[in-house]
Amino acid sequence: ENRYLNLPNKNGAIKRTVTVAVDGQPVVTNEIELADATPDWWAFMDISDWRGKTVSVTVDKLPDDSNALAQIEQSDAIKGGENIYREPLRGQFHFSSKRGWNNDPNGLVFYNGEYHLFYQHNPYGWSWGNMHWGHAVSRDLVHWQELPDALAPDRLGPMFSGSAVVDWQNTTGFGRNGQPPLVLIYTAAGNPTVQCIAFSLDGRRFTKFDANPVLNQITGGNRDPKVFWHAPSKRWIMTLYVELNRTHTIHFFSSPDLKNWTYLSRTDGFFECPDFFELPVDDNPANKKWVLTAASSEYMIGTFDGTKFVPETPKLPGHRGRGFYAAQTFSDIPPSDGRRIQIGWFQTETRGMPFNQSMTVPLELKLITTSEGPRLTWTPIKELHILRTSTHLLTSTKLTPESSDPLANAKAELVEIRADFEPDNQSILLFTVRGAQISYDARTQKLIVNGHAAPAPLLDGRQNLVIYCDRTGLEVFASGGLTYVPMPFQPAPDNLSLSLKTTNGHVNVTRIEVHNLESAWPQQ
Numbered sequence: 001e002n003r004y005l006n007l008p009n010k011n012g013a014i015k016r017t018v019t020v021a022v023d024g025q026p027v028v029t030n031e032i033e034l035a036d037a038t039p040d041w042w043a044f045m046d047i048s049d050w051r052g053k054t055v056s057v058t059v060d061k062l063p064d065d066s067n068a069l070a071q072i073e074q075s076d077a078i079k080g081g082e083n084i085y086r087e088p089l090r091g092q093f094h095f096s097s098k099r100g101w102n103n104d105p106n107g108l109v110f111y112n113g114e115y116h117l118f119y120q121h122n123p124y125g126w127s128w129g130n131m132h133w134g135h136a137v138s139r140d141l142v143h144w145q146e147l148p149d150a151l152a153p154d155r156l157g158p159m160f161s162g163s164a165v166v167d168w169q170n171t172t173g174f175g176r177n178g179q180p181p182l183v184l185i186y187t188a189a190g191n192p193t194v195q196c197i198a199f200s201l202d203g204r205r206f207t208k209f210d211a212n213p214v215l216n217q218i219t220g221g222n223r224d225p226k227v228f229w230h231a232p233s234k235r236w237i238m239t240l241y242v243e244l245n246r247t248h249t250i251h252f253f254s255s256p257d258l259k260n261w262t263y264l265s266r267t268d269g270f271f272e273c274p275d276f277f278e279l280p281v282d283d284n285p286a287n288k289k290w291v292l293t294a295a296s297s298e299y300m301i302g303t304f305d306g307t308k309f310v311p312e313t314p315k316l317p318g319h320r321g322r323g324f325y326a327a328q329t330f331s332d333i334p335p336s337d338g339r340r341i342q343i344g345w346f347q348t349e350t351r352g353m354p355f356n357q358s359m360t361v362p363l364e365l366k367l368i369t370t371s372e373g374p375r376l377t378w379t380p381i382k383e384l385h386i387l388r389t390s391t392h393l394l395t396s397t398k399l400t401p402e403s404s405d406p407l408a409n410a411k412a413e414l415v416e417i418r419a420d421f422e423p424d425n426q427s428i429l430l431f432t433v434r435g436a437q438i439s440y441d442a443r444t445q446k447l448i449v450n451g452h453a454a455p456a457p458l459l460d461g462r463q464n465l466v467i468y469c470d471r472t473g474l475e476v477f478a479s480g481g482l483t484y485v486p487m488p489f490q491p492a493p494d495n496l497s498l499s500l501k502t503t504n505g506h507v508n509v510t511r512i513e514v515h516n517l518e519s520a521w522p523q524q
């Protein structure tokens, strides 16, 4: 009768095999740490599709005195959800799921005016497991609305990572009345491990292709298809992680219709979650290069003739921080926009919360020329500016170790700081943001975030820093985006202090902006 089944969850309890059947037909099986007594938190299962039918829950197996089944109840509300999005460790401008665990972003795509963020989701546990594709949509990449999970485990296995494309020319035949289908390409991680597709015409309801899989197992554990339309050869290209004779490889395949795939070539040396895209160098459309990257965010730059990637660089380092993994970029951003936008899995552990992990802010990727050749840059997307509420501005100041703290009176919970400065070669500039220490050491040209050092070259003797601080982490950018340092971090809730000083040398500060930010979640 109601929208949800609320399921009692106890972190660390024995995992029970829980099968849900509708009118006697088993629909989905999950491994759940059911609470026999008082739960830590409540997971919810959306059962609205089965309104009016008989839903039964079977557990194998429970102790005789367990209260687990008796506690399960149907409701139109998420039990314990009164405070949703206001929890002390809920990132306020980083996406996280209402309940359960997330890892990789999946199927990032722009379709019918909405950005879609799918993600590896365990709806029924605080840790990894029961892989579903969670689903959220946004019109501005900043405010996200969580929708019901798009894909649930089936007879082919749990739903591992993958991508999404808009099939503009209806090569699949899934389109109707001129409406191009949104197609998800994912790994069903059973035994064998196979690649499958599903489609939607409204961005809400997803139908798995009835002739899945579309690509059989090459070797066990092959996974994470990332697909794009290659206009010059008028066909789809898939990059797929495949372990071959103990070597990590990315395999390239082509397809006319997303259903039949032909092997093309391979590149060695990348593990899990490949992504592959073309970018102009220095915004010059006449000089484009291909970038191959994977879960670690290391990358190679090269050429692609529609069949084979030929690298022109060795493997280069990606992000320079911690807790960033399995990023992917959006498909089908309108050409009038033309940006390459990436979201990564931000490994922010949130103990005591009914959810765990999150996503980074959306990042714009570019290629710029450096003395060593073209390199990737990461910058936070401009849309994040809509979260600014009040601004503290500082212009042309010279800072020495004797200077008073220009931020002594500033306070912030959610904050964005932008700093442009010219340090002398002996100087160290130190920001303290709610207890986090972010310093730039001009002697070594390093950015140090909570003790973690990253190379951050001066550009024409100048440095620019961008710092975002949320309840679960920092994201720090330097050297025009050549240096990106994500860093999980939990500021003490009552520490709202900011400070800025030079501990060594002299720094000419051109401009500092401190923006207080508002939450991106709906206000209740």
Ligand code: FRU
Residues within 6 Å of the ligand: 103, 104, 120, 131, 160, 161, 162, 187, 223, 224, 272, 273, 295, 325, 326
């Ligand atoms: C990366 C990864 C992927 C896989 C998914 C499973 O974090 O291991 O390779 O598809 O997570 O959740």
